Structure formats: structure tokens, C-alpha cells
Amino acid sequence: MAASLPPVITVFERSPDRGKGLARDMRVRWALEEAGQPYEVQLVSFDAMKQPAHRARHPFGQIPTYEENGLTLFESGAIVFHLANTRTGLLPDDPHARARAVTWMFAALNTVEPPILDLQTVKFQERDQPWYAQRLPMVEDRIRGRLGELADRLGDAEWLDGAFSAGDLLMVSVLLRLRASGLLDESPNLAAYVARGEGRPAYNRAFDAQLALFNSRSSGGVGR
């Protein structure tokens, strides 16, 4: 009986990006949809996220978390990996191809995302600082360096290494954070790559679900 219960993920009760799909539950929702895995959503407020009950699930007091059959995971990359590793459709079967796809998961999160997070830090936490105007272009140039290298590797391929994988899912998710900055459009092949990701039916189901939740909460509805 317990084995048939769908996994439960936690998401923002009210996403700070107002449903633009940039909260990290989106990565997990997308992976769940790619795997055809139904799931339940549990809402967590900003206050509740920092309380012991949630910190027992997520030591850093963030979302998403993932609970299933007595297993509790946090960290969106790890949850996507768990889904990819236990369901089909997100990692190739061939061991070498699989290892390479996992490499792109780590590259997305540990090489490409850090300078992008730094840009968000600058924009949201340092906008009023006297150094903002001078520091912003430095951070943008660091991102440009990484994007140029990624664009060179991608070339005119559809995905980073053969068929679409969890590596692409995370890379597209990371790059999407750049859309508002205009930096992504400086690399046309990367912009097209991200658009291909956004065009996947699973992406759209996940996006629509998080947007519907935001809208229902904003209009005073019950959500869920």
C-alpha cells in the first residue's frame, strides 16, 4: 500500500518569482513529468521553511524536498538524479553515455550556475550599494565566459550529448535564470537550446502546474 503512494514535493506557498518557473521545484516538477511520475505538492510558507519541522527535511531551510516511501531527499539536483536513476527517460542506459549525462548535471550546477547565482545576488542584494554599477559588468563578463564555452561545445547539436537527458534538464533550467538579463540571447545556439527545452511537453505541464498554483494562491483560492 505505502509503495503505491505518489511522492510528495514541497514548494513555495507563494513563489517569489510569481510563477515564472524559476523556483527550484520547477526542475523537480519537470523531471517528474518527463518520467511520467504523478506527484503531490505540499505548500510551505517562508516562515515554516525555517522552522525545525521543515529543517528536518531540508537542513538549509529551502524548497524543494522529496518524500517517498520513507525516503526524504532535498537539493533539486539530487532529487532530479534520484528520479533519473529510478525511472526511465532521463538518463541513457549505456553506462558511458549515462556517466557523461551525469557529468552535465554536475556541470550545470557547479560550473554554470554559480556565476549566474552571483548575478542574482548582485541584482537583488547589492542593487543599492555604491559599487553596483561597477561590479555588475564584471559578474556579467564571468557569465559570458562560461556561456561562450558552453555554446562552443553545444555547436549545432540538439542536446549536450546525444538524446535529451537530466543533464539537459538541469542546464536548461540554469540558463533560464538568465533570460531577463539578455545574456542568453548573445549566444543564439544556447537560446535555441533553451527554447527546445521549454518546448517539451513535460516542461509545459510542469510550468503550467506551478503557474496555476501561484495564480490560485494570489487570487485567494485554496491552491494545490
Next chain:
Amino acid sequence: MAASLPPVITVFERSPDRGKGLARDMRVRWALEEAGQPYEVQLVSFDAMKQPAHRARHPFGQIPTYEENGLTLFESGAIVFHLANTRTGLLPDDPHARARAVTWMFAALNTVEPPILDLQTVKFQERDQPWYAQRLPMVEDRIRGRLGELADRLGDAEWLDGAFSAGDLLMVSVLLRLRASGLLDESPNLAAYVARGEGRPAYNRAFDAQLALFNSRSSGGVGR
């Protein structure tokens, strides 16, 4: 025959940290030693790292890379995962415990390391900027926040989740970057945790190997 060749990793021809063990090949060397896997080292100069031959292995022009039986990987986290996944001693066999250990791998690299990398960026790339003195404490406070949460979760446990795993290997490696800052010593249980990692025989074999390489290169020796 090919199957018996040891894997080859690339490392800095001359490590910028002068053998302090902070270059990212150290994480891979440590994992190789934990797994009891012999390996070969190939030296790459700063210039060669940015050339097409090396970029074919590593699209971002960095070290380490990993080559074995026609498989080429980059990104230290991915290489550590590959070793953990194909050898024994770095991930538990129980599926739930294994998924949790992988979660700590991602947490180390995607949640704990980014603010630590930001500190290195400040110290090495922004030291001469007019905002240095004002921005440094902001970055340090972000790190303190993460360390406090990690220290709360670790408590007085020996490792993050049961036995030592690749999650601990990466977390200790990430935290070691903080030693010079003094921030690590503000959390005695984290400092002790890192010291336990450094006390492992496999860590010491890996550390000694990279230091011996640096010393041999510095004194004009042939290295290797």
C-alpha cells in the same frame, strides 16, 4: 587489455595553490584512493588547458578530467560520482542511504560551495576594488549562514549520514577552502568534521601525491 589500463586524470602542471590540496584534482585523487583504484596523472599547463585538444576533454578548459576505456569525463563532482558508482567504499549499498549520500554530494557543490567560491572571487579578483572592505563581510556572512545550518544538521555525528561517503568527501573538500579565512573554526563541530576527513589514510595518500608533484615541479624535477 584495454580494460586493465588505469584511469588517467589531468592535473595542473603547477598548481596555483602550491600543493595545499585545494585544486579540484584533489577531490578525485581522494576518491580514487578511497576506492583503492590506481591511476595515472597527466600534467596540463595553464596555456594547454585553454587549447582545443584539452577542451575536447573539458569544454570549460579546466582540470581535472578522467579518461578510462574510451570514457571521458570532466567536472570533479561527476568524476567522484562515477568512481563511487562503479567502485566500492564511497556510497552505501542500501538504495535509500545511497540516495541520501548523493544528496549530500549535490548539497556540497550547489548549496555550500557557491558562497565559498564567491569569497575566493572577492579575495582574488576584487581585492583592489574600492568596495572590497565593505563587500567582504557581506560575503562572509552568507557563508556563516550556510555553515550554521550545516553545523546544526551535523550535530555531534561523525559523518553527515551514517558511514563516510562521497557526500562527506565533497563536503569536507568544499569546507577545506575556508581554512585560511578562519570561518571554519567558528563552528567547532564542522572544524572537527573536516579534521576527521583529513585524517583518513586515503586523504593523506592523495594529499601527499599532489604535494610531491608540486614540489618536484618547483625544484625543476621531472615530476610525475
